[in-house]
Amino acid sequence: MKAVEVRELVKNYGNFRALNGISFEVNEGEIFGLIGPNGAGKTTALRTIATLLQITSGSVTIFDYELPKEAGEVRKIISYLPEEAGAYKNLTGKAYLDFIARFFGDGEKSQDMIRRGLEIANLGERIDDKVDTYSKGMTRRLLVGRALMVNPRLAILDEPTSGLDVVNAQEVRRIINSSVEAGVAVLLSSHNMLEVELLCHRIALINDGEIVASGTAEELKKEYDAGNIEEAFVKAIR
Amino acid sequence: MIGNIIKKEFKELFTIATLIPIIVIAVVFAFVGQSIGNIGETMEEKPVIGIVDRDDGDFSNIAMSVLTEKGEVIYDGSDAEEGLEEVRGGNGVALLVIPENFSRNIDGNQPGEIEIYWIMKGAGMMDSISSGVVEGLIWAVNQGISTKLIQQDSSSDPVLVLNPTTRVETTFFKGKKIEGLSASQLGNVLSSQSIVIPIVIMMLIIMSGSSVISSMGMEKENKTLETLLTMPVRRSHVVIGKMVGSALVGMIMAAIYMIGFSRYMSSFQISDINLADFGLTLGMQDYLLVGVSLFTALLAGLSLCIVLGTFAKDYRSAQTLIFPITALAMISVFITMFKDFDTIPAVLRILVFAIPFSHPMMAMRALVMDNYSLVIGGIAYTAVFTVIMVAVAVRIFNSDRLLTGRVQKRAARGKLLWGFRR
Numbered sequence: 048m049k050a051v052e053v054r055e056l057v058k059n060y061g062n063f064r065a066l067n068g069i070s071f072e073v074n075e076g077e078i079f080g081l082i083g084p085n086g087a088g089k090t091t092a093l094r095t096i097a098t099l100l101q102i103t104s105g106s107v108t109i110f111d112y113e114l115p116k117e118a119g120e121v122r123k124i125i126s127y128l129p130e131e132a133g134a135y136k137n138l139t140g141k142a143y144l145d146f147i148a149r150f151f152g153d154g155e156k157s158q159d160m161i162r163r164g165l166e167i168a169n170l171g172e173r174i175d176d177k178v179d180t181y182s183k184g185m186t187r188r189l190l191v192g193r194a195l196m197v198n199p200r201l202a203i204l205d206e207p208t209s210g211l212d213v214v215n216a217q218e219v220r221r222i223i224n225s226s227v228e229a230g231v232a233v234l235l236s237s238h239n240m241l242e243v244e245l246l247c248h249r250i251a252l253i254n255d256g257e258i259v260a261s262g263t264a265e266e267l268k269k270e271y272d273a274g275n276i277e278e279a280f281v282k283a284i285r
Numbered sequence: 286m287i288g289n290i291i292k293k294e295f296k297e298l299f300t301i302a303t304l305i306p307i308i309v310i311a312v313v314f315a316f317v318g319q320s321i322g323n324i325g326e327t328m329e330e331k332p333v334i335g336i337v338d339r340d341d342g343d344f345s346n347i348a349m350s351v352l353t354e355k356g357e358v359i360y361d362g363s364d365a366e367e368g369l370e371e372v373r374g375g376n377g378v379a380l381l382v383i384p385e386n387f388s389r390n391i392d393g394n395q396p397g398e399i400e401i402y403w404i405m406k407g408a409g410m411m412d413s414i415s416s417g418v419v420e421g422l423i424w425a426v427n428q429g430i431s432t433k434l435i436q437q438d439s440s441s442d443p444v445l446v447l448n449p450t451t452r453v454e455t456t457f458f459k460g461k462k463i464e465g466l467s468a469s470q471l472g473n474v475l476s477s478q479s480i481v482i483p484i485v486i487m488m489l490i491i492m493s494g495s496s497v498i499s500s501m502g503m504e505k506e507n508k509t510l511e512t513l514l515t516m517p518v519r520r521s522h523v524v525i526g527k528m529v530g531s532a533l534v535g536m537i538m539a540a541i542y543m544i545g546f547s548r549y550m551s552s553f554q555i556s557d558i559n560l561a562d563f564g565l566t567l568g569m570q571d572y573l574l575v576g577v578s579l580f581t582a583l584l585a586g587l588s589l590c591i592v593l594g595t596f597a598k599d600y601r602s603a604q605t606l607i608f609p610i611t612a613l614a615m616i617s618v619f620i621t622m623f624k625d626f627d628t629i630p631a632v633l634r635i636l637v638f639a640i641p642f643s644h645p646m647m648a649m650r651a652l653v654m655d656n657y658s659l660v661i662g663g664i665a666y667t668a669v670f671t672v673i674m675v676a677v678a679v680r681i682f683n684s685d686r687l688l689t690g691r692v693q694k695r696a697a698r699g700k701l702l703w704g705f706r707r
Contacts, residue, residue, distance in 0.1 A: 122515055
């Protein structure tokens with residue numbers, strides 16, 4: 048079963064076409080990266096798959112659930128981390144994890160999720176402080192913990208290391224990798240092409256709402272005779 | 286330099302979005318003022334009255350002369366029942382009956398009795414103006430009699446000279462006959478209710494509404510909305526959860542506010558009239574209806590607020606979006622305070638009925654007068670209003686508007702109820 052199947056997806060904002068018939072698939076246990084410059088359509092694609100935006104035309108299925116008809120079922124098995132996400136500032140980090148966990152289960156199930164969230168966020172004693180007092184890196188770690196603690200079948204991560212320093216970014220990448228080992232499929236976006244090369248099993252290069260190339264990092268580099276993905280991307284959009 | 290900052294601030298704050306609600310509300314207030322009428326004009330108008338003079342003595346003649354000169358007499362006969370019908374039919378204020386022994390009593394150093402049958406139309410502040418003018422006529426009658434008494438005999442009993450008449454009053458209001466109370470007294474008691482209760486409701490609506498709109502603004506500002514919308518929970522539950530949470534916060538805040546406000550209002554309490562003594566009391570089922578009316582109005586207000594909240598870009602813009610709610614609540618307060626629902630022009634009546642917050646403001650007064658149809662009709666209307674607003678909110682939550690400010694046409698064509706299920 049495919050984790051994600053996107054077919055000829057078109058998304059218009061009024062007269063502006065943000066996605067122009069993109070198609071791709073994400074397999075179970077795979078990290079799939081959408082990479083491209085700002086405004087290429089990465090976030091629109093992820094928001095559409097995360098059930099937040101309506102589909103203009105084309106189709107999206109998540110583990111055989113079709114959008115938008117089965118959006119409710121999809122929300123039970125996905126977890127979405129927006130690029131500029133925040134947490135409720137008046138809650139402590141732990142209370143925030145508790146708030147989210149209650150959407151996915153009660154009792155022991157919820158407590159297990161919180162324990163996993165605390166482990167992933169790894170904020171020590173600061174987890175009992177209000178989110179308002181957190182640095183950007185701490186908030187991002189809390190949010191990554193929130194996104195992965197619920198044991199999603201598909202994690203949709205928009206620029207997961209956005210704004211993080213090298214140490215925090217590396218830690219987040221480690222967490223994502225360990226989640227995949229546990230069976231989670233990951234669809235992520237980034238404009239950091241070197242990071243994607245390190246992290247993703249397969250990559251789609253997106254520009255102006257269209258996928259210009261896709262494959263493994265090695266395949267893309269070979270296809271465009273490039274030393275790295277960044278170089279391959281530049282050659283692909285020329 | 287400072288000019289540059291002023292220019293930037295002005296451009297940022299003086300936008301079409303902030304201007305339109307102010308213009309709309311200014312127009313509505315002007316319209317309301319125009320429709321309610323002018324207090325000065327009403328006071329200058331001669332009150333429409335009926336007179337039954339069964340005495341035909343010196344003092345009753347003085348009374349008749351004053352009343353005929355200063356009032357517009359539409360009935361001058363001997364049958365009180367007939368007179369009442371005439372006054373009612375002629376949109377009059379009162380029927381004054383001077384009994385047979387009026388002059389003889391005064392001559393015998395006893396105050397003369399005047400029977401006054403008030404035809405009360407409404408219990409708003411402005412509704413009592415006409416009866417106030419009739420009170421003025423009676424004062425003028427007393428003046429005339431006092432003058433005559435002093436001219437006749439300067440050694441007259443000063444108490445009688447100062448108070449030559451007494452009144453026996455009966456008020457007819459909305460099918461009820463209330464003996465022993467004048468229209469002004471009844472109006473004052475009912476008006477005092479129509480100050481406190483509407484203000485309580487207005488504060489409740491504004492504070493709860495402000496909470497729900499701010500909550501939407503903060504969700505956007507703190508970037509938590511996208512996450513919330515991907516949680517496995519129905520959109521309708523998100524909407525209702527926000528409404529109920531905000532209602533609780535609003536109720537706590539309004540309660541704190543009202544502790545202070547009720548202390549403030551109690552300092553103006555001058556009437557010791559207990560309406561229950563006149564059979565004007567509310568039973569358990571009436572209080573239940575008031576509660577239901579308040580609850581549905583609160584939900585209606587909050588559902589409207591949540592729809593408005595979807596337009597908030599951040600916390601700051603959310604603050605400006607509360608203005609239409611405040612203005613609607615104030616329109617309801619002012620109209621119900623100054624006029625009775627039955628005495629306002631038809632267009633205003635439609636406006637008042639259409640504003641959901643008006644119904645609990647009017648409910649208590651209506652129930653005292655056994656006007657159940659207005660209260661139950663209001664509850665039904667606010668319930669339907671709430672359902673429609675929640676459906677609109679859920680539809681917006683299902684659309685792209687919350688995240689992009691746009692609604693995709695295809696989504697907008699979707700069935701309303703389908704949105705509830707998602």
